[in-house]
Amino acid sequence: MSKNLTSRAEDYSKWYNELVVKADLAENSAVRGCMVIKPYGYAIWEKMQAELDKMFKETGHQNAYFPLFVPKSLFEAEEKNAEGFAKECAVVTHYRLQNDPDNEGKLRVDPEAKLEEELVVRPTSEAIIWNTYKGWIQSYRDLPILINQWANVVRWEMRTRLFLRTAEFLWQEGHTAHATKAEALVEAEQMNDVYAKFAEGFMAIPVIKGVKTESERFAGAVETYCIEALMQDGKALQAGTSHFLGQNFAKAFDVKFTNNEGKLDHVWATSWGVSTRLMGALIMTHSDDKGLVLPPNLAPSQVVIVPIYKSDEQFDAITEKAESIIDELKAxxxxxxxxxxxxxxxxxxxxxxxxxxxxxxIAIGPKDLENNTIELARRDTLTKEIVPMDGLATVIKNLLELIQNELFNKALTYRDEHITEVNDFESFKKVLDTKTGFISAHWDGTAESEQKIKEITKATIRCIPMNNKKEEGACIYSGKPSTQRVLFAKAY
RNA sequence: CGGGGUGUAGCGUAGCCCGGUUAUCGCGCCACGUUUGGGACGUGGAGGCCGCAGGUUCGAAUCCUGCCACCCCGACCA
Structure with missing residues (x-):
């Protein structure tokens, strides 16, 4: 194991993988595609969870828990959803092992223990949840239902990367039921706003709010809202999605209610989620060639004190000082x-x-004991200064707030500098290959053009930004008329 | 699942083509001592079914066959 990380310029992907492992965030496990999240990484995830959980509760949601397994017959009920996830489902077919008579000391699946009906390991929980909601909803008085669950899900990915794409990942998934379309739409948009506020205000990651095109939409959704972030290598990362599901799941699972006019109607739905992928977004937004850079809000420890001493007496004196600093900071x-x-x-x-x-x-050594000072070093700027002990806690508190803001502003500047308006396909390809980042360009609105552009350039439409400016133009691929620009990028 | 590649100590590796002493080196690990304001140094030490199973041979990490695992590139994707 070498001392230094591979630099970002040398090999961004390698830098990322090394950083995750060396910073002790996570590592690959004995299970293909599944990671072990180590204590330091998990502590950061817990910080995210705590803040999100608070935000969900502030917007009226409650936590609950639904099963890991979904009977196949339920899973297939919403056809588009089932079709969309079918290719990446783990399926439980048996419930027992036995000693293998042909292979001593080994076990085999007991052929007698085949399940009547296969169980799908949830790739997402709409099916089991809507099947449950059916029993909970009869009247408009039972609505809305505003539930979130913290869970693991499994998507059998071909190629995995720590945090960014693992076969099993941790996430939260909100599932709400509403009496009206308007209310469900408000909910879906609200939760996308919550995600944006969380990403920007808490994680210091600037995001663009928008809606997905039909081909990028969640399987089974009528509209998918999303937040899109830009990583340091110029690739986009979908950081969160919120779906307006219309009445698709209510129809598939026969969830009807009587409205206040006595008429029977299907329930309106939303679902929304963010995952441990946010850890990847965090790393690739702020970190540098020396390692991880954490926004103060997410740091398991915001400050660390390192003593420098030669004798036990010095160590004792430093310890006394350190403890008083810790007390003041804690306050x-x-x-x-x-x-x-x-x-x-x-x-x-x-x-x-x-x-x-x-x-x-903070470093405290013999010189500091003498002068009643400490050495204060910032991780984000890698700068150091000597600071007097008096009033230190307040200085630190203010500095942490400053760091939080500066990290956001730095990322925002980078992001904004990497949104390029382009009006022809040659420039489009050139920007993708050289400058990278988001490209704002006209698109004729057809899936065909979108697909062709993807085939030729590997760039996809990340989103149609919210409140997008209307503007006459010509599609960069087909030349057909367009009413607005959309954001393209190569994505994770 | 297509195309390419790799399996040697916890990690990274040399040796393999051309079979022949006790399998190389670095990091890490352990003990002791000296150190401690930017990844310490010295001395000593531990650690290996050379991916697995067969085969060829007096002799296999090395050659042959089969299997397994992993990595990279594609298709798929939060």
């Missing part, structure tokens, strides 16, 4: 860890905390 709601390991030298600790993205590092 201001700032988390701080004292790295008093005796097994590593200061240099090694500096390097490790940089690799793991701790936003601020």
């Amino acid at each position: 201001l709601g700032v988390s701080c860890k004292f790295d008093k390991r005796t097994t590593h030298r200061p240099g090694a600790k500096f390097a490790q905390h940089e690799l793991q993205g701790v936003p601020l590092r």
Whole structure:
């Protein structure tokens, strides 16, 4: 294992993989395509969960839990949804193993233990949930139902990458039921707004809100809202989606209610989700060649204190100082860890905390004891300064807020510089190959043109931005008339 | 599932073409000592069914056959 990460310029993909493993976020497991999320990575995910969970509850949602398995007959009920996910489903066919008579010490599937009906391991939970909702809804008085679940799902992907695409991943999925179309539409848009606010305000990741084209839409949805982020290598990442499902699932699962006029109608639905993929977005938005850069909101420890000492007396004096700093920070709601390991030298600790993205590092040594100062180092800018002990906690608290804002602004500047307006196909291809990023271009609105552009350039329509400006133009591929520009990019 | 590649210590590797001492080196690991303001140094030590199963041979990490696993490129995708 080499000391330094592969640089982003050298091999972005390699940099990403090394960073995930070396920063101790996650690693590949014995199960193909499935990762082990390690404590440090999971702590970051828990920070995301806590904030999202709070935001869901503030918008009136409750948590519940539905089964991992979906009977095949339920799964296939909503045809488009089933068809969309069929190719990547893990299926349980048996419920028992037995000793293999032909192979001592080995087990085999008991051929006698075949299930009457196969169970699909959920790739998403609409089917089992709507089958359940059928029993919960009779009247408009039972609506709306506003439920979220934190769960794992399985999608049998051909090619996987830590956090970005794994065969099993963690996510939350909201599933709501409404009496009217208008209300469901408001819900779907609201949750997309929640995701955008979370990504930008909490994770410092700028996103573009928009709707998907028909071909990119969630299987079974009428409209898919999304937030799209731009990574440092110029590729787009879908960071969250919120679907207006119309009455598709209500019809498939026969979920009807009596409205306040006494008429029977199908229920209107939404579903929305974000996953551990956000970890990938976090890494690829902020981190650098020295490792992870965490926005203060997401850092398991916002500050780390590294003691530098020669004698036990010095160490004791530093410890006393460190503990008083920790107390003051705690009172201001700032988390701080004292790295008093005796097994590593200061240099090694500096390097490790940089690799793991701790936003601020305090070093206290003999000189600081003498002068009543500390050395304060910023992870994002890699700058250091000597700061007096007096009033330190407030300085740190303000600095953390500043870092949070500056990370967002830096990412926003990069993103905005990488949205290029293009009016012909040659320029389109050139921008994709050289500058990369989002391309704002006219499109004739047909799936054919979209598909051709994808085949030729590998770029897809990431979204049609919300409140998109109407503008007359000609499709960059077909030359046919267009009423608005859409955002293209190569995507993860 | 198509095309290419790789399996040697926890990780990264040399050796393989052309079979022949005790399987190479680095990192990491352990012990002791000296160190500690940017990834410490010295000395000593532990760690290997050379992917698995057959075969050829006096002798196989090396040659042959079969199998397995993983990686990369495509198709698919939160």
